[in-house]
Every structure is written in C-alpha cells, then in structure tokens.
Amino acid sequence: AQRVTQPEKLLSVFKGAPVELKCNYSYSGSPELFWYVQYSRQRLQLLLRHISRESIKGFTADLNKGETSFHLKKPFAQEEDSAMYYCALSGGGGSEKLVFGKGTKLTVNP
C-alpha cells in the first residue's frame, strides 16, 4: 500500500532561516514523489517532482530511497513561502494514482 507521512503538522521559522519540511513514504515499488503547495485562498498546485531535479522558488527535494524520505528544503525562507505543503506519492510505472500526506503548515515570520 502507498502511504505518505508528514510528521509535522505545523512549522514556524523566521524570514531568512533555513527550512526543512519532512516527508517519509512507504511503498514497495519504485515511487515517484511530488510536493504540492496551497497558498492562502489559492488552489492546490504542483511545486516540484523528484524526477525533474529542479529548484522551484528556491526549494529542492532529494529522494532518499534508503531512508524512504523526500524532504523539502530551502536555505533562506521568505514570508511568501507561508502555505500548506503536501507531499505526494505515485506508484509510477503507469499508475497515476496520487496519494497525499496530511500536510504541513509553514509559517514564515518577519
């Protein structure tokens, strides 16, 4: 079964501080991992995916298969990063079912 765990419901940091949002997953095959973000009063949207290996809005995430983790990191948080962040997993190999974690609410204080 596919499972995504985000252990922190709330995370608060100061502007300019590093931030790491944790995500662990459980899946027996080769998963594809994603981070989605929902800003206040906006729709849920894709932030980044592990296969693209991109940095989006200064965020990066590395898939660690040994630790079954896909933590989201940013070296210097900005106030506009305040949002709900959801980690998501797809089984890959043509399976398009996407399973989400419960989310972490990030607040970046001035």
Next chain:
Amino acid sequence: GAGVSQTPSNKVTEKGKYVELRCDPISGHTALYWYRQSLGQGPEFLIYFQGTGAADDSGLPNDRFFAVRPEGSVSTLKIQRTERGDSAVYLCASSREAGELFFGEGSRLTVL
C-alpha cells in the same frame, strides 16, 4: 484556457438526500481525479479516470459513492443517502502528464 471548474462551490443538504458534484477539466486532459479533503487532513484519493473509464476507484468509501465521465470530459460525483460524515471539500483535478495535477477550487459539501 480556464482551469478546472467545479460546481457547485458550496452545497448544503440534509442527511439522506442525494447530491451531485460536477467537474469540468482542462480541455485535452485525459486523466481526471476526485479527492475528498476533511478539515486538517490532506486530500484523500477517491477515484481517477483515464478517458471515460474508471482506472482506479479503490478510494470510494462505499457503494453510496459513484462517479461517471461518460464522454471523457466532464465528470459527476454522485453521493446517495448522504450522511453527516460525508461533509468535506470535494476536489477535482485533471492532468495530461502523470503526477502533475491541476486542481479545481473544490465543492464544499455540508450535510446537516
């Protein structure tokens, strides 16, 4: 070039009634998803379609829930004999590429 559109945005109904929620995906997107989101929770997978057929309906909680996509575009989520526990935001998403979902604003269902 509008995004995913969901109607109604808000629906209040009484326990035991029948409800339909509609989703109009982005044109050309073959995959369409339904999720349910309760307060403080992440989106919970219900069902997804590839074209007209349900490719995976493993998330539908029971036989009161049913979804259709007869022409491979618009989809309707149908809930029979609604219960108070069905109250949630129902999210629809469409995609052209696996994993990259475009979400609607959701339909908030309240069952009294």
